[in-house]
Amino acid sequence: MDGGKMAEGRRCCIWSRRHCFFCILVLAALLFFYSTNMKEMPTDWNPRQWIQYTAPKWWKQLNGHIRNEFNTSRPGSTSQLTTAAAGFTSANNSVVFPQTENITSTQVTNVTITTLTTNARAVPTPAPYVSPGPYLVEYPSEYHFLINEPQKCEQQKPFLVLVVPVAPQNRAHRDIIRNSWGGESLILGRVVSLFFLLGLHSGEGGEQLKEQLLQESKEHQDLIQSDFVDCYKNLTIKTMVMLEWLDSYCSSVSYAMKIDSDMFLNVPNLINMLISAPKTNYMTGLVASEGAVLRDPKSKWFLPVEVYPHPVYPRYALGLGYIFSLDLAKKLVEASRHVKAVYIEDVYLGLCMQHLGIPPTNPPNWSYFNVFPVSYSRCAYSRLIATTTQENIDRVWIWKDLKKPGRTC
């Protein structure tokens, strides 16, 4: 409790009961405003609007509250009210997450003075494990590489690095990519490197799979494995580990693309687009703008108001395939220290980009990136950059067909 305020409280009590009441009212008002209205406050709140619309409502509430307080409080009694303020966005637009505050009304010299205490949790070492809950992931955290290719970028000096996140047991997808669009390392005179990013297999057969992966790595030198648990919920960890890896081992590369393992990629078209693209602070793909936050708990990408209070997300490039200039790897890792890691990986990168003040760029042509499968024709596939594919389509055959010489359209 603030000694100054207490002294002030006492001083005005000397005047008269009416003055005293008024003084308390003002003190309580300030504190109650803080606790009650911060959570309702929009990002871009405007004091004038607030006074116009919110203040009268709040004044009514306050009056009720104070009246209750005077009716029910007995000398020495303590009423406690705990509010968990919902996460809100601060002035620089980074996401700030809930902090628990206690508002305690205590009887001091038989006068109710409301004080606000903040739980400043000074945790002694070592901090016990706290689950981040269903909507956040264990990041930042120190993950380690179990399989790595630390020298490959240095040796090959690629213009473009393709990173495909894939489950450890999903060798079939890796082979399809190696035998189709990911198989060439020199395209239009530019060096392209391909890597698969894996986490830890969580189910049965871990030991056997470990052996197989080491063998596969020896054969292809394109596996990167980190020690976080590989599952859908942990995709944000995977993406951030990818950025850490790129920053550590490929920092002189110009561009990187993260692309899902079920996509088809036209690498020559991608390189043509990148040749005239910005060299720094550049991210593109299928950019969602004003993407609605899904509030139906049954939705695959549900996010509750407590975790993200705004109705729409900042601009973000859809996770199926996005490209960025390599300088962003370091910047995004740094930004992630200030933005709580929500489990929706592409949205999370969007939040980090917002923190950096760098909006993702629209692609030069909206037909380049496709979230709905484009059915195959030489003409159609010769014009796009990336598309999802139908489940049982033969991507190796498509790639061979597309590569045949002759007219495409």
Ligand SMILES: *[C@@H]1O[C@H](CO)[C@@H](O)[C@H](O)[C@H]1NC(C)=O
């Ligand atoms: C103030 O409260 C104390 C108990 O905490 C009580 O003994 C005392 O009589 C009260 N004084 C007045 C003026 O109400």
Ligand SMILES: *[C@@H]1O[C@H](CO)[C@@H](O)[C@H](O)[C@H]1NC(C)=O
């Ligand atoms: C806040 O309130 C909770 C629940 O009543 C209590 O456990 C906690 O110790 C309080 N914290 C402070 C700083 O008063």
Ligand SMILES: *[C@@H]1O[C@H](CO)[C@@H](O)[C@H](O)[C@H]1NC(C)=O
């Ligand atoms: C995600 O990975 C972390 C680190 O390995 C792990 O502690 C956590 O259990 C994983 N989440 C799920 C849902 O498996």
Ligand SMILES: *[C@@H]1O[C@H](CO)[C@@H](O)[C@H](O)[C@H]1NC(C)=O
């Ligand atoms: C975009 O691509 C479509 C289909 O390939 C093409 O018809 C159109 O002219 C392109 N637009 C621009 C601005 O390049």
